[in-house]
Amino acid sequence: MLNPYLPYPVRISDVRVETEDKTLRTFEFEFLHEKDAKAFAYHPGQFAELSIPGVGESPIGIASSPTEGNKLLFTVFRAGSVTSKLHGMKVGDVMGVRGPMGNWYPLDQNEGKNLVIIAGGYAVTTLRSTMVWLQDPKNRSRFGEIDFIYGARTPGMLLYRDEMEAWQNKGGVRCHVTVDREFPDWNGLTGFVPAVVERLAPKPDNAIALVCGPPVMIKFTQPVLDKCGWKSDQIFLSLENRMKCGIGICGRCNVGHQYVCKDGPVFSKAELDELPVEY
Amino acid sequence: MQYKILSKDSLAGFVEALSKEYTVYAPKRDKKVPNKMVWKVLEADETPTFEFVNTEMSPKDFVFPQSECMMRFKAEGKEAMVLKPVEMDTERRVLLNVRPCDAKGLSFMDMIFCQDEQTNDVYWRDKRERTVMIGLACNNPCPSCFCLEANCGPHHEAGLDILMVDLGVNLLVKPLTERGKSIAASLPDAEAGEPERAAIIKRHAEDAMKKTFSTERVEQRSLMELYNLPYWERVCETCINCGTCTFVCPTCHCFDIQDEMPANGDTGRRVRNWDYCMAPLFTLHTSGHNPRGKKVARVRQRFMHKYKYIPMKRGGEVGCVGCGRCVRLCPVNIDIRDVINAMNAPDATAEGREV
Numbered sequence: 001m002l003n004p005y006l007p008y009p010v011r012i013s014d015v016r017v018e019t020e021d022k023t024l025r026t027f028e029f030e031f032l033h034e035k036d037a038k039a040f041a042y043h044p045g046q047f048a049e050l051s052i053p054g055v056g057e058s059p060i061g062i063a064s065s066p067t068e069g070n071k072l073l074f075t076v077f078r079a080g081s082v083t084s085k086l087h088g089m090k091v092g093d094v095m096g097v098r099g100p101m102g103n104w105y106p107l108d109q110n111e112g113k114n115l116v117i118i119a120g121g122y123a124v125t126t127l128r129s130t131m132v133w134l135q136d137p138k139n140r141s142r143f144g145e146i147d148f149i150y151g152a153r154t155p156g157m158l159l160y161r162d163e164m165e166a167w168q169n170k171g172g173v174r175c176h177v178t179v180d181r182e183f184p185d186w187n188g189l190t191g192f193v194p195a196v197v198e199r200l201a202p203k204p205d206n207a208i209a210l211v212c213g214p215p216v217m218i219k220f221t222q223p224v225l226d227k228c229g230w231k232s233d234q235i236f237l238s239l240e241n242r243m244k245c246g247i248g249i250c251g252r253c254n255v256g257h258q259y260v261c262k263d264g265p266v267f268s269k270a271e272l273d274e275l276p277v278e279y
Numbered sequence: 280m281q282y283k284i285l286s287k288d289s290l291a292g293f294v295e296a297l298s299k300e301y302t303v304y305a306p307k308r309d310k311k312v313p314n315k316m317v318w319k320v321l322e323a324d325e326t327p328t329f330e331f332v333n334t335e336m337s338p339k340d341f342v343f344p345q346s347e348c349m350m351r352f353k354a355e356g357k358e359a360m361v362l363k364p365v366e367m368d369t370e371r372r373v374l375l376n377v378r379p380c381d382a383k384g385l386s387f388m389d390m391i392f393c394q395d396e397q398t399n400d401v402y403w404r405d406k407r408e409r410t411v412m413i414g415l416a417c418n419n420p421c422p423s424c425f426c427l428e429a430n431c432g433p434h435h436e437a438g439l440d441i442l443m444v445d446l447g448v449n450l451l452v453k454p455l456t457e458r459g460k461s462i463a464a465s466l467p468d469a470e471a472g473e474p475e476r477a478a479i480i481k482r483h484a485e486d487a488m489k490k491t492f493s494t495e496r497v498e499q500r501s502l503m504e505l506y507n508l509p510y511w512e513r514v515c516e517t518c519i520n521c522g523t524c525t526f527v528c529p530t531c532h533c534f535d536i537q538d539e540m541p542a543n544g545d546t547g548r549r550v551r552n553w554d555y556c557m558a559p560l561f562t563l564h565t566s567g568h569n570p571r572g573k574k575v576a577r578v579r580q581r582f583m584h585k586y587k588y589i590p591m592k593r594g595g596e597v598g599c600v601g602c603g604r605c606v607r608l609c610p611v612n613i614d615i616r617d618v619i620n621a622m623n624a625p626d627a628t629a630e631g632r633e634v
Contacts, residue, residue: 002396002399002401003364003401004397004398004399004400004401005349005350005401005402005536005549006350006362006364007362009361009362053352053361053362053538053547053549054352054538054540054547055538055540056536056537056538057536058565079565079566080565083565094361096362215568240564241562241564241570242561242562242563242564242565244534244535244536245534245536247397247398247400248394248397248398249391249392249398249400249532249534250532250533250534250535250536250551250554251532251533251534251554251556251584252533252535252554252561252562253562254556254580254584254588255570256502256506256583256588256591257502257587257588257589257591257592258592262397262398274501274502274503275502275503276502276503276506277570278562278570278571278576279570
């Protein structure tokens with residue numbers, strides 16, 4: 001009998017400090033048992049519960065792509081008890097991962113379309129998964145042009161900068177990276193994500209938009225996309241809510257009749273228009 | 280359907296036979312508070328009570344305990360904690376004289392806890408399979424009961440292995456599952472006319488229940504229309520967010536998961552505890568953002584969940600069985616029937632049923 005609450009044991013195989021303030025680190029895990037690695041088959045946009053016995057669990061978006069082989073990455077912001085404990089852990093330490101959970105970005109249903117990917121702050125993690133997945137030759141040929149719009153507060157808070165340069169150099173991908181204001185060592189875009197989206201005015205023709213960011217970014221990006229002529233069923237947003245069970249029972253992440261952990265975290269804007277803004 | 284008969288005189292023998300395989304629990308009068316009914320083990324020489332309104336707490340905690348260990352940890356090596364799956368409790372039990380509303384509550388929760396392969400709550404399912412449900416039809420519903428409006432009824436059969444109807448001297452026994460048939464196999468067959476007597480008793484019980492609310496418009500109204508009713512502010516003024524209604528409710532199933540680690544210990548455990556949607560911390564993010572930070576949002580959540588969100592999600596089934604516990608035990612006298620009536624009223628600002 002499968003017990004959905006039992007985490008798979010994993011070992012930390014790499015830790016990378018991502019940001020200048022050291023509040024974000026990327027952890028690479030390897031499964032202790034090969035059969036668990038096989039059972040953990042996931043899609044870009046899904047999340048998992050990182051489980052530290054004795055401390056608790058925390059739901060975190062999966063940053064790696066299933067096209068990266070056995071690599072399993074999570075970029076974690078140090079915030080509460082679980083993530084703080086995790087930040088203190090080292091290569092070789094053993095903990096648990098429970099998942100994968102939730103739905104994913106509807107890429108398979110939107111073949112042949114252009115993609116506009118909009119990310120703010122450290123919500124970019126699941127969109128890294130998507131971008132890496134799209135780089136895979138098998139997947140890249142199935143989609144049109146890709147605009148990747150990503151913003152952080154400061155240059156030092158940007159995640160995956162080296163990787164973004166590599167994506168940019170590949171055909172058909174345009175990366176628009178912005179920071180909140182001007183900085184001495186920054187030659188890129190400046191301004192908040194919604195303002196950058198407004199300046200770029202991405203065309204909605206034969207396209208979908210994937211949006212993931214803090215509530216305030218989502219709130220101000222939606223009207224900009226509306227102004228550019230995007231329809232609600234072309235926009236997909238990833239929500240975050242407090243979660244415990246992660247499998248649609250404990251009721252903590254309810255938004256209306258939907259469970260963010262099971263029916264989401266990805267919802268179309270058309271679906272969200274029918275729900276209370278309790279996220 | 281082969282009806283059986285069980286005379287109250289021979290009940291002790293029936294319970295004794297059950298006790299060989301199962302621990303038998305039944306509603307018993309609390310020794311300290313005479314009107315309070317509690318679920319207790321029925322001792323060998325004890326006869327269960329047939330005259331009672333209902334237990335103060337629903338029997339959901341036999342399957343979904345208030346606090347339940349999900350797994351244990353043990354330190355191995357330096358600091359690594361190794362998970363040890365918890366050994367499941369193996370008690371096989373009979374709930375005797377469980378009311379149809381409470382049985383329907385467990386049946387409803389089967390749908391929540393075991394939705395599919397991903398949502399397959401082994402802790403729930405294991406205990407549910409080990410629990411035999413022998414129901415006692417409700418012949419005298421009390422004024423706070425509204426099971427008929429909640430798609431249930433005083434003689435409802437959902438979730439039961441056997442339904443018994445009190446005919447006075449005898450109990451009419453209606454086996455509903457293979458397990459129920461096996462348990463009732465040794466009982467004598469009912470005589471002609473006895474099932475008809477039970478049907479009359481059922482009709483009387485149903486007739487005695489005054490219809491107190493309708494959900495017709497709640498079903499038709501859009502989620503956002505109901506969500507935006509000004510009425511929520513009014514209910515919110517009274518509610519103190521104490522959670523009593525959720526703890527006594529046979530269908531409330533929200534929970535929290537916490538790790539317990541004794542200081543300087545090398546073993547710990549992960550437990551789940553009942554939680555409730557009206558607690559301010561229930562939806563609080565680590566960042567400090569709280570999607571239901573205001574009391575009005577939390578009060579609305581409970582009623583909307585029961586009568587709008589669950590029906591939308593689960594094919595029209597409401598998340599309430601009409602047991603009336605929340606009506607009886609609310610310390611500030613909020614009556615869910617008034618709330619649903621207000622949700623149902625043509626005028627969005629209506630204040631509920633007239634008393």
